[in-house]
Amino acid sequence: MWTLDFAREQAPTVDHLFRYAAQSLDAGYDTLGLYVEHAFDFPSVPWVSGKGSLNRDGITKLRTEFPSLKVVPFMNLLGHMEGFLNTEEGSRFRETPYRGMQGCPSNPEFVRFCEGLVDDTLSAFESELIHIGGDETWELGRCPKCSQRPGGAMALYAEHFGPLAERLVRQGRRPGVWGDIFLEHPEALAAMPAETLVFDWQYFGGLKDSSPKLSAHGHEVVGCPSLRSYDAAWFHLTDSETNVRAVSKDARDMGLAGVCLTTWECGLFGAYDTLLPFVAASRAIMDDPELAPSFLESCPDREWTRLLGVELNALGGVFGPDGHRHRLKSRLLLYGNPFLAWMHHREELSGETGVRALELCERALAATTDEARKGVAFFVRGAVEFVRMAEAAHRWYAQDEPEKAVRALSPMRHLFDTLETVARRSEDRIGGSIADAERCRIAKRHVETVIRRVQSFGRRELGYLPAFDVITHPHFVPHDQTCWWGVNKWGDE
Ligand SMILES: [Zn+2]
Incomplete structure (x- = not known):
């Protein structure tokens, strides 16, 4: 059975x-x-x-x-x-x-x-x-x-x-x-x-x-x-x-x-x-x-399967088997803050592992005409791209270039629109998750919030420049320079 x-x-x-x-x-x-x-x-x-x-x-x-x-x-x-x-x-x-x-x-x-x-x-x-x-x-x-x-x-x-x-x-x-x-x-x-x-x-x-x-x-x-x-x-x-x-x-x-x-x-x-x-x-x-x-x-679709079921996993790190609910998927979508994926996977995915993962996804997309398999490849590629876009935005932001940071953040909106479409198709095709599309909408809204924050505070309008993990966090409050919501963690438990 x-x-x-x-x-x-x-x-x-x-x-x-x-x-x-x-x-x-x-x-x-x-x-x-x-x-x-x-x-x-x-x-x-x-x-x-x-x-x-x-x-x-x-x-x-x-x-x-x-x-x-x-x-x-x-x-x-x-x-x-x-x-x-x-x-x-x-x-x-x-x-x-x-x-x-x-x-x-x-x-x-x-x-x-x-x-x-x-x-x-x-x-x-x-x-x-x-x-x-x-x-x-x-x-x-x-x-x-x-x-x-x-x-x-x-x-x-x-x-x-x-x-x-x-x-x-x-x-x-x-x-x-x-x-x-x-x-x-x-x-x-x-x-x-x-x-x-x-x-x-x-x-x-x-x-x-x-x-x-x-x-x-x-x-x-x-x-x-x-x-x-x-x-x-x-x-x-x-x-x-x-x-x-x-x-x-x-x-x-x-x-x-x-x-x-x-x-x-x-x-x-x-x-x-x-x-x-x-x-x-x-x-x-x-x-x-x-x-x-x-x-x-x-x-x-043996080639597609080999690329995303064997070669991707062989990259190790977040793609390797560890028995844990998948960390990149979870951080991108479960907490209303996709920038968690950047915080935890920026070094890994901004470097060689990210480049190779994107190459595998591109080859996988070319290797199949099947909608379900293409959807999987779009998702994995999108998760990696998100982290890399966030890292690019972070670098510009840290260099006091908020306009360039916003230009790096902007494509994320389209990314989550695309993933929402993939999720809706999965619902129709196989009765797939009806929450994933909602998660994409929430992620997109948060990206838009972050873009507004960078536009408002990225020129040190507060007198200080919040760290990128702070300004992208759902709990961010202007002028709360100490981040009491983080220091005072007991209140959130
Ligand atoms: Zn009991």
């Missing part, structure tokens, strides 16, 4: 779902996992489903059109509930005030809320397997109530998930859970029904160290590799293929219950359609981890 992450702003129509389902069957998958978190119209919590969420009608149509494909929901019922917790109604369930990704398992109202989500899911999906999540619950025991519960994090986790899994079993279903927290607290597995299927996600190696621990209480285990786009400018092709082969081989050798390929976070200009060839290639590897064709052999 493989899972599609719809929780990260993806907004698929029924036609998009059909396309994913058809490609899943064509590739030989018998099961498609829909990772939804909050992105589903749960009847018990009508306040949660944002625009573009999956709905029961879409699931019914999918089942009717593709009866041979099992469609399995992937929920999350403790950690990774940020989509619930950051709504007004859901904010009362947070384990950590004003932030975090986890609900409070000591709050009876939160437990009832999770039970409602389970019941909603049971009524919408007919699959035997229902995945109830449970990964990355790093906040366990943090709130005053939870910190006083006997047994600590292990007991909090077991006492939350055990009854929820039992609720599914009583309805004749099979619960699925992620394995990472059970690896930290193996005793918690004793609380899980025997039918529970444990998903051992290992994206950086095989399963030999982890899966035996997860099956110690007799539960069946599924090995989960990943196509790593979340920590790549586009995709770490070589590392992902190595991971899929290692997990598939270990799952076969250890006689595990199966393999579930995961794909995550196609927000921030990921495009699911550019990953589908590797979803298909992974299916062949699951059958024959040693001899199945390589990702590169299996894909169309």
Whole structure:
């Protein structure tokens, strides 16, 4: 099986779902996992489903059109509930005030809320397997109530998930859970029904160290590799293929219950359609981890793929694999201040690495006619160009040449217009992120604000010249020469 992450702003129509389902069957998958978190119209919590969420009608149509494909929901019922917790109604369930990704398992109202989500899911999906999540619950025991519960994090986790899994079993279903927290607290597995299927996600190696621990209480285990786009400018092709082969081989050798390929976070200009060839290639590897064709052999547009999936990553630095949500993408788009990308990557991208990355993008653009692949290349090129433009503007600004600085900043507006168009096309084509276009608009507005500031204060009208990182910062205030908003960081936490 493989899972599609719809929780990260993806907004698929029924036609998009059909396309994913058809490609899943064509590739030989018998099961498609829909990772939804909050992105589903749960009847018990009508306040949660944002625009573009999956709905029961879409699931019914999918089942009717593709009866041979099992469609399995992937929920999350403790950690990774940020989509619930950051709504007004859901904010009362947070384990950590004003932030975090986890609900409070000591709050009876939160437990009832999770039970409602389970019941909603049971009524919408007919699959035997229902995945109830449970990964990355790093906040366990943090709130005053939870910190006083006997047994600590292990007991909090077991006492939350055990009854929820039992609720599914009583309805004749099979619960699925992620394995990472059970690896930290193996005793918690004793609380899980025997039918529970444990998903051992290992994206950086095989399963030999982890899966035996997860099956110690007799539960069946599924090995989960990943196509790593979340920590790549586009995709770490070589590392992902190595991971899929290692997990598939270990799952076969250890006689595990199966393999579930995961794909995550196609927000921030990921495009699911550019990953589908590797979803298909992974299916062949699951059958024959040693001899199945390589990702590169299996894909169309091989030259484009090699340039942006192998050569770009080989430049290292911000383009290399580090397991972290991609730093350049995040800094360019997540914080309403694209100049963060300049602050952190100016040396790297203004130099040889930036030149080579731009060359690779140009060659990649010439190597494909496919809209999705061109969009990826436009985005990577745009991110690098932004940093280089900002550095050029900084140099002029520091030399008391504000007009020239403004001329260096001005093309950024067109850059974000272009990226907004790429994002809109991705929405139409594949149900891609509906937030990325908004991020581009916010970035463009901030660039315009910075241009006005440089025009107003770039000739030392304040008596001093604010540092370039200060005048480009959203918190900049004229005459606040000390930057109290920065010195006084506690107020912003
Ligand atoms: Zn709590």
